[in-house]
Structure formats: structure tokens, C-alpha cells
Amino acid sequence: SAVISQKPSRDICQRGTSLTIQCQVDSQVTMMFWYRQQPGQSLTLIATANQGSEATYESGFVIDKFPISRPNLTFSTLTVSNMSPEDSSIYLCSVELARNEQFFGPGTRLTVL
Amino acid sequence: GENVEQHPSTLSVQEGDSAVIKCTYSDSASNYFPWYKQELGKGPQLIIDIRSNVGEKKDQRIAVTLNKTAKHFSLHITETQPEDSAVYFCAARTGFQKLVFGTGTRLLVSP
Numbered sequence: 127s128a129v130i131s132q133k134p135s136r137d138i139c140q141r142g143t144s145l146t147i148q149c150q151v152d153s154q155v156t157m158m159f160w161y162r163q164q165p166g167q168s169l170t171l172i173a174t175a176n177q178g179s180e181a182t183y184e185s186g187f188v189i190d191k192f193p194i195s196r197p198n199l200t201f202s203t204l205t206v207s208n209m210s211p212e213d214s215s216i217y218l219c220s221v222e223l224a225r226n227e228q229f230f231g232p233g234t235r236l237t238v239l
Numbered sequence: 240g241e242n243v244e245q246h247p248s249t250l251s252v253q254e255g256d257s258a259v260i261k262c263t264y265s266d267s268a269s270n271y272f273p274w275y276k277q278e279l280g281k282g283p284q285l286i287i288d289i290r291s292n293v294g295e296k297k298d299q300r301i302a303v304t305l306n307k308t309a310k311h312f313s314l315h316i317t318e319t320q321p322e323d324s325a326v327y328f329c330a331a332r333t334g335f336q337k338l339v340f341g342t343g344t345r346l347l348v349s350p
Binding site: 127130159167168169171174184218226227228229230231232233235 | 271273275280281282283284285288328332337338340341342343
């Protein structure tokens with residue numbers, strides 16, 4: 127498995143501002159993912175972030191709203207830009223190890239007022 | 240694309256009873272089926288997975304079964320304990336495509 131940490135663990139933000147979420151893994155991994163989990167809902171993939179290439183975004187998510195960086199094999203950031211109350215969610219990073227196994231971080235709980 | 244349905248949405252059992260959660264998938268080419276447990280305030284935790292070349296897998300009190308013909312797979316928890324209370328998500332994946340998650344089952348185990 128992998129030990130994944132996220133910062134911040136939670137935040138309350140004003141609409142129109144931006145928040146950058148950090149994800150740190152204790153080992154080098156090729157594939158990292160960012161998910162959104164709205165209250166009481168399932169997990170929705172935002173984008174796949176592979177080191178050395180541009181992030182690949184899922185339908186309904188765009189780079190201007192959710193810019194992602196992947197500077198090395200142990201770290202990634204997701205920025206939620208120009209936030210609105212609809213962006214209030216849990217944001218999760220995950221990594222894929224051998225044999226398709228995917229492990230999740232503890233999540234960042236975002237509330238936008 | 241793949242679609243995963245999960246039932247029931249909520250499940251209440253008495254401590255010591257068994258719990259079964261069922262998922263169906265649409266893509267017959269799907270070959271990897273993990274289950275996650277998400278406790279309140281935490282990220283999802285991988286608890287067991289099964290691949291398409293296996294019909295059943297067990298790990299202590301939990302087991303997963305896969306029926307490729309019917310395109311469904313199930314999570315079985317025996318001798319449930321209050322600490323099993325959580326939301327459980329199934330997922331399916333085809334090759335190197337993304338994981339597609341079910342809608343989740345809230346399991347409540349009463350002492």
C-alpha cells in the first residue's frame with residue numbers, strides 16, 4: 127500500500143477565491159488521480175495526473191477551473207479556482223500501485239461560503 | 240462506457256449477522272473489481288478486490304464473489320461488528336481505463 131497525506135485537511139473559503147490542495151505520497155508513483163466527492167455522494171474522477179505530461183481531465187472538468195501540477199513522482203497539487211458554493215465537496219487524491227490497486231488519501235473537506 | 244449499479248443504498252443489521260452488498264456492471268470486458276470502505280471523515284480504504292479470472296476471494300470475515308456471466312459481484316461480511324459501520328463502494332475497471340464507482344451502501348451494525 128501507500129501512505130498518502132493531503133493538506134489542508136479542511137478549509138472554509140469565500141466565493142471567488144482559489145484554494146490549492148497538496149497531495150504527498152511516501153513512494154514514487156506514476157499515476158495519481160484527483161476525485162471529487164460531493165456530500166453523501168460517490169466519487170467522481172476529476173483528472174489523471176502523470177508526471178511529465180499534462181493532466182487528463184474528465185468530461186465536465188476543465189483546466190482553467192481545476193489546474194493540476196505534478197512536479198515529481200511523489201507530489202501533486204489541485205487548485206480549485208474562482209470558487210462558488212457548488213464547489214463545496216471533499217477532494218481526494220489517489221495513487222495507483224502495481225496490479226491496478228488504487229489507494230486514497232484522507233481527503234480535503236472544502237466549504238465555500 | 241462502464242456503468243456500475245449498487246444495492247442496497249442502506250443496510251442495517253444486528254451485530255453478528257451477515258451483510259451482503261451487490262453490484263452490477265455493464266461492460267463485459269471489465270476485469271478488476273475493488274471494494275472500498277469509507278468511514279466518516281476519512282478517505283476510502285481498499286478492503287478487498289477480485290479479478291475476472293477468479294470467482295471468489297476471502298480475507299477473514301469479508302469475501303467477494305464474481306459472476307461474469309451475469310455481470311455482478313457481491314461483498315459478503317460475516318459476523319458483523321459495530322466497527323464495520325461505514326459506507327462501502329464497489330468499483331469496476333476495464334483494462335487501463337478509469338475506475339467507475341457504484342453509488343455506495345451505508346452499512347449500520349447495531350450492537
